[in-house]
Amino acid sequence: MPDASLLEAFPTPTDTPFVVEHVAEEFTSLCPKTGHPDFGAVTVRFEPRGPKDGGTCVELKSLKIYLQSFRTEGIFYEAVTNRIRDDLAALMKPAWLVVRTDWRGRGGIRSVIRAASGAVPERYSL
Amino acid sequence: MPDASLLEAFPTPTDTPFVVEHVAEEFTSLCPKTGHPDFGAVTVRFEPRGPKDGGTCVELKSLKIYLQSFRTEGIFYEAVTNRIRDDLAALMKPAWLVVRTDWRGRGGIRSVIRAASGAVPERYSL
Amino acid sequence: MPDASLLEAFPTPTDTPFVVEHVAEEFTSLCPKTGHPDFGAVTVRFEPRGPKDGGTCVELKSLKIYLQSFRTEGIFYEAVTNRIRDDLAALMKPAWLVVRTDWRGRGGIRSVIRAASGAVPERYSL
Amino acid sequence: MPDASLLEAFPTPTDTPFVVEHVAEEFTSLCPKTGHPDFGAVTVRFEPRGPKDGGTCVELKSLKIYLQSFRTEGIFYEAVTNRIRDDLAALMKPAWLVVRTDWRGRGGIRSVIRAASGAVPERYSL
Amino acid sequence: MPDASLLEAFPTPTDTPFVVEHVAEEFTSLCPKTGHPDFGAVTVRFEPRGPKDGGTCVELKSLKIYLQSFRTEGIFYEAVTNRIRDDLAALMKPAWLVVRTDWRGRGGIRSVIRAASGAVPERYSL
Amino acid sequence: MPDASLLEAFPTPTDTPFVVEHVAEEFTSLCPKTGHPDFGAVTVRFEPRGPKDGGTCVELKSLKIYLQSFRTEGIFYEAVTNRIRDDLAALMKPAWLVVRTDWRGRGGIRSVIRAASGAVPERYSL
Amino acid sequence: MPDASLLEAFPTPTDTPFVVEHVAEEFTSLCPKTGHPDFGAVTVRFEPRGPKDGGTCVELKSLKIYLQSFRTEGIFYEAVTNRIRDDLAALMKPAWLVVRTDWRGRGGIRSVIRAASGAVPERYSL
Amino acid sequence: MPDASLLEAFPTPTDTPFVVEHVAEEFTSLCPKTGHPDFGAVTVRFEPRGPKDGGTCVELKSLKIYLQSFRTEGIFYEAVTNRIRDDLAALMKPAWLVVRTDWRGRGGIRSVIRAASGAVPERYSL
């Protein structure tokens, strides 16, 4: 079951702005209608707030464990994407954050879902 | 025969804006002049309205069945693209929607048609 | 309905051996169980017999029309492949012939079927 | 000899704006200096005017025949590109149109020429 | 838990030899040491015996369900590969069969395991 | 008109065996049925006889001019391939020679023709 | 140990603005938690100030030696990126500078970090 | 020795604006420090002024000879790029011009240099 409490964060190491991106190409959850597995890739890109503003960054291993917690969950593409966006935004309160999920095809159709929090600069759009 | 009544929608799950994209790489219809089959890929990208505004998203399996309904139809590239745009825009009334069709070559020329509904942000242009 | 009578042949133009290959990447038939369309590519490779032996080569446009005749047929991957092999072998009686079909994925599994007639040299194996 | 009278057009099927693109990868003309053949690809992208404004779209087969009419013409890269732009703009009077030609190398240098008519939106630039 | 009883077979449709290949790119099991998920692709290639010899072919949907049954199993790469080889060989008793698994990297090392049953011709080696 | 007299050869520079390959990706001829242009690539691979045996190699520029002489010829794929094989074999009398032509698609089918003279070693097969 | 004193610079050769980019695909450091090596690519892009403003460019060989000085350092992705940005900005005081690090996957997740100094024009964003 | 007098130009054939691009992938010069050869690709993109303004375009063969004149020159990456930009800008006085050089790696680092003359539109940035 997706579990946001698995996520950990560490203080942003510098006040100079920078952009972080993590790509997990081995994501899997279950289709809530058929129970069959869905496979996809999850990309997360964000600009953390600086330490002066109490900014934090998600810890990489905890992100991996968190993403694995969807493995036995029956959940739609849109819900996966919005859920990850919400959990990470709540954890880090970043300057902005964008999540993109790329799903392998089902019945000859493959899908991509994008969800953002805050104002993502044009150049960092996913 | 293309049949918009095959399309089904479900309520958008959240009011936070997000973007949905479906790519069907196994589309086929018939050339209305020669009767020979045309093959192409259909990409649909849109931002649904939120549930507060009665927003909906097209259901993936119904989209597949709808696209299959072009299989025996003699119809031009432009008409396919505009028809899909119109049917999906009427179904979902999205914030914006863009349809792109990529057609395999005929006589050494391959074609791409793009049609939009509403103001597609630069970053989501197809 | 697959119709071998659509196939036409012309006399092999020379007695010096050569090898012909045709690749049709826009093949479609129907799944006999679900009625949903299957999409794939059909590759045919053969060495025609020479004119002294009454050898012939399949005519390209008739091959295209013949392959289109599977469009409304409910038929398994294996049957498509064996059928094409049998029809072309009967038409041309080539020195050897090999047919390979590459099917786009269904349920996350894509398939390839190979069927031959006569002794295909190692170097021309598909 | 390039012959604009080979081009035919049909009325734009809808007043809703859309964008058409044709890519001919099998273009050939002759170098006016050496007489040797030049090979390249021609891409045409445009937004037709709607039927209310008398808008038309180039017919695909006539475009193919028109492009074949350069086969025996000694003509420079720039002239090919500007000529196609002028002939298609005169035929269709589109909202905007852009032509791009990609030429295979000569003496280790390959070239690309772009020519436009009207204001091509940034997102549709070639 | 991997369950060979999920596999179903149908009689080989013809006595003329042919070769079948199925590629499942969405395979996942668990590492028996760490419990972390492993992701990979499974390729199965075989020549079925003909109907005169009681030959059968694995049914595609049952293969998919069978491969999904490894999802919650802690099992090594080698064991996955040998298990699939054994289960399919027992089911079909094919002329020959070869299984290849391609595993995404762990700690910077990616692995490939190949296991065969019977004499795989050189040209069909995976 | 294809003209073998355009071909020139120079004496093989050494008696130590070696293998020469020329790939012309800008080949064009005409379809003898429709008059429309065909486009393809021509690959020639051969082992020249040594100078002690009067061996020669085709001169590169003359090969280019010779291939250009097909530009206005209505000729089938098979005839192009056999003609080039015959003309080059007659010119050079090589230890062995193989010609492969790869044709861009017509009606959704692309073709490859191979023709050889002498015993082409397995490792040099095209 | 990362050592900025290894970096050398030479005066910018011209006052006309230009943009320099260096890509080091063979970067390695150590994970400060596990001690295991991390591998990645480092891209640096900048516009040097002109000689009238005392502008300098980093010398290529010294950049290589500087990047090698991370080889035995336990340091996080973010710190590597910010450190390189700070050291190069201090060395050259460029009009603008952007650093991007692309890290090979760990536990199925690969990461990208971007850090900038000054106002990077949209067209030169990494 | 790089020699701008090798460059020739011809009058721009039309006053309608268009964009020209030449890519020379076989460029080589010498490293002024070590004397070892450097290899790279040179891309030149520009919008010529029209004939009414006395605009000209660089002649392709003269560009090739000019680029060959760097073959025996010991010269830095930055100087090559600025020199080509200056020589071509002086020759043609174009509306704008941009030069990009892509250098193969040295010591594990590959470099890209960009230099412009005039205001290059965002869409034509290299």
Place this chain on the structure above:
Amino acid sequence: MPDASLLEAFPTPTDTPFVVEHVAEEFTSLCPKTGHPDFGAVTVRFEPRGPKDGGTCVELKSLKIYLQSFRTEGIFYEAVTNRIRDDLAALMKPAWLVVRTDWRGRGGIRSVIRAASGAVPERYSL
């Protein structure tokens, strides 16, 4: 320092022959002449002996640690390859084993070294 004692093995799980392949794309050692780092990929492929013959397979994590032990070693390409071959052959005494190292370029030349133990079947050659 390369240390074969880091390698661990486990008993081959079955007497049915199978083939194992591990690819480590993040290998680095030092050039013994210049001290500069070398980067490459190491591929190991082998057929273990069965448990009846006391056969074993190298354990994956120990292989990773063993390969990391070259990180601070000044050692030539050939020596790396032969050393890995010898250490793994001594550990496992496999039916056959082949090691291939692919080295990134130095001075514009990239290298590949292959070393084998026992008779590697043609189809498993690296």
Place this chain on the structure above:
Amino acid sequence: MPDASLLEAFPTPTDTPFVVEHVAEEFTSLCPKTGHPDFGAVTVRFEPRGPKDGGTCVELKSLKIYLQSFRTEGIFYEAVTNRIRDDLAALMKPAWLVVRTDWRGRGGIRSVIRAASGAVPERYSL
């Protein structure tokens, strides 16, 4: 001028057979007819004799300098290839050696030349 005296060799480090391959992608010489530069890649693959037989391997840096000595030489493709084969075979007296040169196109035709010394095993053929 190509100068075999630039080549240096070191004793083969082991009597166990292994195979060495060097690929130089930055080779250039001059066309003896036109004086224009030719660009290509040179691949050398060989099995050195062991130290018991006085076997040696070419030293990598000396190979680089030797290949650079063709930079100002007017020489045909075949002569380059045979010359390198002869010089390296004379230097090392390997069990077998094969040289392959891949030349960038001239007049739309690109060429490949292969020359061997000794009996190159099928699996190591270039």
